[in-house]
Amino acid sequence: xxxxxxxxxxxxxxxxxxxxxxxxxxxxxxxxxxxxxxxxxxxxxxxxxxxxxxxxxxxxxxxxxxxxxxxxxxxxxxxxxxxxxxxxxxxxxxxxxxxxxxxxxxxxxxxxxxxxxxxxxxxxxxxxxxxxxxxxxxxxxxxxxxxxxxxxxxxxxxxxxxxxxxxxxxxxxxxxxxxxxxxxxxxxxxxxxxxxxxxxxxxxxxxxxxxxxxxxxxxxxxxxxxxxxxxxxxxxxxxxxxxxxxxxxxxxxxxxxxxxxxxxxxxxxxxxxxxxxxxxxxxxxxxxxxxxxxxxxxxxxxxxxxxxxxxxxxxxxxxxxxxxxxxxxxxxxxxxxxxxxxxxxxxxxxxxxxxxxxxxxxxxxxxxxxxxxxxxxxxxxxx
Amino acid sequence: xxxxxxxxxxxxxxxxxxxxxxxxxxxxxxxxxxxxxxxxxxxxxxxxxxxxxxxxxxxxxxxxxxxxxxxxxxxxxxxxxxxxxxxxxxxxxxxxxxxxxxxxxxxxxxxxxxxxxxxxxxxxxxxxxxxxxxxxxxxxxxx
Ligand SMILES: [Zn+2]
Numbered sequence: 001x002x003x004x005x006x007x008x009x010x011x012x013x014x015x016x017x018x019x020x021x022x023x024x025x026x027x028x029x030x031x032x033x034x035x036x037x038x039x040x041x042x043x044x045x046x047x048x049x050x051x052x053x054x055x056x057x058x059x060x061x062x063x064x065x066x067x068x069x070x071x072x073x074x075x076x077x078x079x080x081x082x083x084x085x086x087x088x089x090x091x092x093x094x095x096x097x098x099x100x101x102x103x104x105x106x107x108x109x110x111x112x113x114x115x116x117x118x119x120x121x122x123x124x125x126x127x128x129x130x131x132x133x134x135x136x137x138x139x140x141x142x143x144x145x146x147x148x149x150x151x152x153x154x155x156x157x158x159x160x161x162x163x164x165x166x167x168x169x170x171x172x173x174x175x176x177x178x179x180x181x182x183x184x185x186x187x188x189x190x191x192x193x194x195x196x197x198x199x200x201x202x203x204x205x206x207x208x209x210x211x212x213x214x215x216x217x218x219x220x221x222x223x224x225x226x227x228x229x230x231x232x233x234x235x236x237x238x239x240x241x242x243x244x245x246x247x248x249x250x251x252x253x254x255x256x257x258x259x260x261x262x263x264x265x266x267x268x269x270x271x272x273x274x275x276x277x278x279x280x281x282x283x284x285x286x287x288x289x290x291x292x293x294x295x296x297x298x299x300x301x302x303x304x305x306x307x308x309x310x311x312x313x314x315x316x317x318x319x320x321x322x323x324x325x326x327x328x329x330x331x332x333x334x335x336x337x338x339x340x341x342x343x344x345x346x347x348x349x350x351x352x353x354x355x356x357x358x359x360x361x362x363x364x365x366x367x368x369x370x371x372x373x374x375x376x377x378x379x380x381x382x383x
Numbered sequence: 384x385x386x387x388x389x390x391x392x393x394x395x396x397x398x399x400x401x402x403x404x405x406x407x408x409x410x411x412x413x414x415x416x417x418x419x420x421x422x423x424x425x426x427x428x429x430x431x432x433x434x435x436x437x438x439x440x441x442x443x444x445x446x447x448x449x450x451x452x453x454x455x456x457x458x459x460x461x462x463x464x465x466x467x468x469x470x471x472x473x474x475x476x477x478x479x480x481x482x483x484x485x486x487x488x489x490x491x492x493x494x495x496x497x498x499x500x501x502x503x504x505x506x507x508x509x510x511x512x513x514x515x516x517x518x519x520x521x522x523x524x525x526x
C-alpha cells in the first residue's frame with residue numbers, strides 16, 4: 001500500500017507516581033522525548049490528537065511545547081483514547097492534511113479504585129448506592145463466567161500476574177518492578193473472587209507520545225521506522241457483556257475486541273499466527289485471559305495450557321505484555337494504549353534490552369479494551 | 384423479615400410487592416420481543432422505542448458470582464463503619480426470559496455458591512443505620 005503511515009518517534013514519561021508533575025507536564029515530557037527520538041522539533045508537527053481522562057485537556061500541552069498554531073484535537077474515549085488519537089493522526093496524514101503528526105496520551109488519577117457516578121453512565125442512583133457499581137466486580141463476574149464455560153482454573157489467573165511482574169522487573173521504566181511468587185499472588189487479598197489483589201492493575205500517572213509521518217518519507221527521519229499496518233477501533237453490539245450493566249441480554253454477542261481484531265487482521269492481510277510480539281489489555285488477570293482468545297491467539301479454553309507451558313513468556317511462541325502490561329505499569333487511562341504501541345515499537349527495533357523477544361520480531365500487535373465497550377487494535381511491522 | 388409497614392426501598396420502580404415473593408420488573412420491546420432489566424426506553428437490539436412493562440418473575444438460576452471483598456466508596460451508602468464492613472455476594476441471575484439480572488446475593492460464602500443453582504428474589508436491608516429506617520434492595524437467595 002503506498003498510503004501507509006509510519007511511527008518515526010516514540011516517547012514516554014515513566015508510569016507510576018510523580019507527585020511533582022501534573023498530568024499535562026508528563027504528557028509534554030513524552031512529546032518532547034518522541035520529537036527527540038524522531039529528530040524533529042515541535043514546530044515541524046502539522047497536526048496533533050491527544051487526550052486524558054483525569055489529567056486535563058491535551059491541547060493545553062501547546063502552552064508548554066509552543067504555540068505554533070497547529071490543529072490540536074482533544075480525544076476522550078476512555079481506555080481507547082490513545083488508540084483513537086493514533087487512528088485519527090493516521091487518517092489526517094493519509095488525507096494529506098499534514099506531513100507529520102503527533103498522538104499523545106497522559107493521565108493523573110486520584111489514588112484507589114476509579115469512582116464512577118451512576119448518572120454519568122445513564123444509570124440510576126440505586127445501582128451505585130446498593131454496591132453494584134464497581135469495575136472490579138464486573139471483571140470478576142465476567143471472568144468467573146468465562147472460566148466456568150471454558151473449564152479454566154485459578155491457576156491461569158495466577159500465572160498471568162506472575163508473568164506480568166516477572167516482565168515488569170526486566171523493564172527499567174515499569175512502575176512495579178518486583179517479581180512476585182506464585183504463592184504471593186494466589187494468597188493475596190480476595191478483592192473480588194476469583195480475582196485477588198495482585199491480579200489487578202492500579203490507576204497511575206504517566207505520558208506516552210508517538211510521532212508519525214507518511215511511510216514513504218519515514219527514512220528521512222529514522223533508520224528504523226515502524227509501519228502501521230492496521231489501526232482499528234470498534235464499539236459494542238447489543239448483547240455484549242460490558243461494565244455497569246444491571247441486566248445482560250438473553251443472547252450474548254461477540255465482544256468489541258473480536259470485531260476490532262478481525263477487522264485489523266483483515267486490513268493488514270495477516271493472521272494471528274504471523275504475530276511475533278503481543279500487547280493485550282490486562283487491567284486484571286481475567287481480562288487478559290479472555291483477550292488472548294478474543295484476539296485470535298488461541299481457542300477459548302486453550303489459555304490454561306498456553307500459560308502453564310510458558311508459551312506467553314518472552315522466550316515463548318506468543319510473547320504477551322513483554323513490559324509487564326498494565327499490571328506492572330499501572331493504568332493512566334489516556335496514556336495506556338500508546339504505552340502498548342511504544343513497547344511494540346521498541347521490540348520491533350530490537351531495543352528492548354533484557355526483555356527483548358529473541359530472533360528478529362517483524363510483526364507486533366496491540367489491543368486495548370475498556371468502558372463502555374470499546375476496543376482498539378493495531379498491527380505494527382518493522383519497516 | 385418483618386415488613387408490616389411498607390419497606391423503604393432503594394429502587395421502588397424495579398419491584399412489585401404484595402405477592403408471596405417480590406417480582407422484578409423490566410421492559411420488553413413490542414417489535415422484536417427483546418427483554419430488558421431495568422426497564423429501557425428503547426431497544427438496543429432493533430432500535431425500536433415501542434416498549435412495554437414486563438414482569439421478569441421471582442425465580443432464576445445463578446449465572447455468575449463474586450464476593451465484594453472491600454467496602455465500596457461513595458455512591459455506595461451501606462452506612463457501616465469501615466471496620467464493620469462485611470463482604471457481600473454479587474451475581475448475575477438468569478431469569479426465565481434469558482435476561483441476566485445483576486444483584487446482591489444473601490450469601491457471601493464461596494463454598495455455597497455454584498453456577499446453575501436455583502435462586503429466589505428477596506428483599507435485603509442493605510443499609511441499617513441506628514436511628515433510621517432500614518433501606519432495602521432486591522437480592523437473590525438460594526431457592
Ligand atoms: Zn426490539
